[in-house]
Amino acid sequence: MTAPAVAMLAVLAQANRRDTLVSWGWVSEHLDDVWSRTVEHVELTLVALAIGFTVSSALAALAVRHRRTFAPITWIGSILYTIPSVALFGMLIPVTGLGFWTAEIALVSYTILIFVRNIVAGIDGVPAAVVEAADAMGYTRWQRLRSVELPLALPTIVAGLRIAAVTVIGLVTVAAVVGNGGYGAFILDGLDRDFPTPIVLGAVLSVLLAATVDAGLAYAERALTPWARRRGGGR
């Protein structure tokens, strides 16, 4: 992830000074900050994932219905995905200024490729016989999508959600450069003051949050797909 990498470089840069890496006293004095930064970080992440998922669902629906649009959609998604995050934030500042929505635009743009690919792959992965049976039973197109295709695509969609969530949590740390809070603010603070403790704290918290969210989603997926758990594996 980008943020821990930046933090790591910063820490390495400090290492030759022989200071202690973590000052526990400082950490215990700033527990309030840890809480408010967590709230900010989670908020930025959730909004980015929600908008990204909504936009991607519409794009995926278009791609599933009109196959020819799939290639251009993924192409644009790939370009957005490959722009280095710091560069993208930098390019957006002259247009949208500093602040929440600048960060969100960049964050959302990284989720599109992941979400679209996984939603389309999930729906494509529904066995043709099952789709045909749904048609033969008299499902309308919408009913078929809602009752058959989406539930069966769920494991693949959740897999995409897990990747997107971990990616965004890492990127939110970098988004501190456009003036948002989150764990990135600790890291920026540490870099400013040549003080390693907040840098390490920001990196560790970011990784912890990513791991927790990933595990939570994995658990939710298991709970939502009981059929895939029983003997035979379901599909």
Added chain:
Amino acid sequence: MGAESGGVAVSIRDLTKQYPGAPTPAVRNLSLDVAAGEVVALVGPSGCGKTTTLKMINRLIEPTSGTIQVLGRDQAELPVHELRRAIGYVIQQIGLFPHRTVAANVGVVPGLLGWPKARIAERVAELLALVGLPADAGSRYPSELSGGQQQRVGVARALAADPPILLMDEPYSAVDPLVRARLQDDLLALQAQVGKTIVIVTHDIDEAIKLGDRVAILAEGGVLAQYDTPDELLRAPADEFVAAFLGRERSLRRLGLRRVGEVRSEPAATVAVRATTAEALGAAEGMGARWVLVIDGDAEPVGLVAVADLRHHSRSGAAGRTVGEGLEPDRRPPVVDSTWPLREVLDAVLRSGSGGALVDDASPARCVITLDALAEALR
């Protein structure tokens, strides 16, 4: 067999399907009527357009030209999902919804039709019993059932909303011959109970003959080669193609269609093993029988002797010999009842080497079916 074969359930007229890019049509100018309450089997070589035809009936595939009437209405008039909810469909690859329990799978169409929950649950339980699944199967997922059980769920799902018409695409291709035979018997029993109009696609001519009240044989390019009752097809195939498709055992297959009760059995004189040839002849001639059934002390049949043979023995001076002495050992005639298919009777008779079978019915006179009676049945 159709309980009420008054109307026409499915009427296909000049149906043609040309897939885009294909050099020739998959189905060409097909016209076919399916009488209400009948089972029609669509057979033909691979790629001859059977699946295409079946899918056009419920508009999973749109015809290029031609019309299909379902229960007297042009099926193109109805919204397609309404048409499909009124026609049960068993797809070739079963296609159960893996994320739904068996009960939810079976309850799909009633749910789409907006039945109340309690009524759906009741119907599901009824259907699981009807297709011979244990009641607890309802709470399992499809992956927890055997292939044959999944097949039954597919049939139950198609029957759920009690549709008057059932379409089945090679429903038994995925199961072993024993299970297949049982599922076929189940379908016939079910049909006798519920009296649906059924169109079943198969490439197995034996299955078509066994299940179909009528059989439609399609040739390459979806051309109807012959449409007739199985007996008529086997008796008089329309051309070389049909004859080749029906195979070299046409007579045997026809015997498979008839049952003992449908052919004439003839009374035989019953004599004990200790009776002399002269006594046996007397008994047979007294009742005008052509056959003598020899029974042992326990009244079990041990042999079947032609009266012509007894006469021959008698003339060559063996009139005093007992019939028991004249019998070859281990040639007990098989005992059959009126429900046996003639093909099985023939097999039993050939295995026993006795020349005929004893019909076990309630009549006091003992009747037999002989090899020439079997040949006569095929006239």
